[in-house]
Amino acid sequence: MNADVSAPLADIVAEARRVLAAAxxxxxxxxxxxxxxxxxxxxxxxxxxxxxxDIDFVTRRGKSPDVGELLATLGYVGNERFNLLNGQRRLLxxxxxxxxxxxxxxxSFQMCHQLPVQERLLVAPDTLPLADLLLTKLQxxxxxxKDQRDALTLLFHHPLGDGDDRETNAAWVAELCARDWGxxxxxxxNLERIRSGIGRYELTPEQEAVIVGRxxxxxxxxxxxxxxxxWKLRARVGERVRWYDEPEEVG
Numbered sequence: 001m002n003a004d005v006s007a008p009l010a011d012i013v014a015e016a017r018r019v020l021a022a023a024x025x026x027x028x029x030x031x032x033x034x035x036x037x038x039x040x041x042x043x044x045x046x047x048x049x050x051x052x053x054d055i056d057f058v059t060r061r062g063k064s065p066d067v068g069e070l071l072a073t074l075g076y077v078g079n080e081r082f083n084l085l086n087g088q089r090r091l092l093x094x095x096x097x098x099x100x101x102x103x104x105x106x107x108s109f110q111m112c113h114q115l116p117v118q119e120r121l122l123v124a125p126d127t128l129p130l131a132d133l134l135l136t137k138l139q140x141x142x143x144x145x146k147d148q149r150d151a152l153t154l155l156f157h158h159p160l161g162d163g164d165d166r167e168t169n170a171a172w173v174a175e176l177c178a179r180d181w182g183x184x185x186x187x188x189x190n191l192e193r194i195r196s197g198i199g200r201y202e203l204t205p206e207q208e209a210v211i212v213g214r215x216x217x218x219x220x221x222x223x224x225x226x227x228x229x230x231w232k233l234r235a236r237v238g239e240r241v242r243w244y245d246e247p248e249e250v251g
Contacts, residue, residue: 007075008095012036012052015095019055019102020126022074029060029121030067033109033136035150037127042157048149048201054101058117058128061107064091076102112244113139113183115176123164130158131169135176138187141244143194149201151194155214156207160221170218174225181227181234182243188222191215 009015016032017040023030032040034056039046059067064087068078076093083091091104109115115135123129128136137143137151154168161167177184195215198208227235234243 005073005075008098008100010098012055012098012100013039015098015100016040016055017126019057019071019074022070026066026070028066028070029063030057030070030104031059031121031124032056032127033058033105033117033133035146038133038150038154040127041130041133042153047153047156047203047207049153050146050149054103056103056105058105058109058121059107060118060121061088064088064104064106067091067104067106068093071102071104109136110245111136111139111247112141112186113180115139120172129164129169129172130154130167131164131172134168135173135187138190139183140190141186141246143190148194148197151190152198152201152211155194155211160214160217168214168218170221173218174221177222178225178227178231181231184222184231185239185243188219191219 009018013036016036020030020032031037032055034054035050036052036055039049039052057067064083068083068091071093072078075097076095079092079094087106089106089108089110091106093102093104094100095102105117107118109117115132117128117132120129120132127133134151134154137147137154140147158166158168160170162171163169173187177187195212198211203211
């Protein structure tokens, strides 16, 4: 390995912080997303902790070459074919020593639904704002166990509000759902799933009350938001036509 190339750390949280610090040094707009990002925004003793296998980031359009150069100096190996074909929207890198993948979304977050994260990229330090982190979970049509744990953890540790300073911006969640019927349908469906399944996590009555109260309040905010003409037109079709994408696994 070249002398000026460092190796990724075994501790995944410390490694994510190392990458973020290196991006700050280069004035490179890079933010952490996914379950690991939610872990960084919560206290040390999280409500529903879990293991984290990979690291996910998002950056601005046009920054793919800079991100590639940064991660190369930090000891990552790029997936050359994938990055050549998809570098305008997504990049993949591998930490061979620790067997971890780094996924970088470019300009937007697009899985089951597309989220306009570029305009919110620098609202908070280190990670996307809390509302956007929550949306990256709620937009998943097939919500798995780790995603449900992440959403519950975020909802428990952070109150709802109308801003992004240490609170989940319910106004922003409601606005995005009011623009896009498909996103609304998946998000509200997942809020219902999470709420109905909360009993299996053996939380205290007080913890359940906090989460259920915030789910219900978020749903009220989403339902009360004025819907766009596009939303209303798509709502007429409803579930007769698939409203979400089925992202392929890459690696």
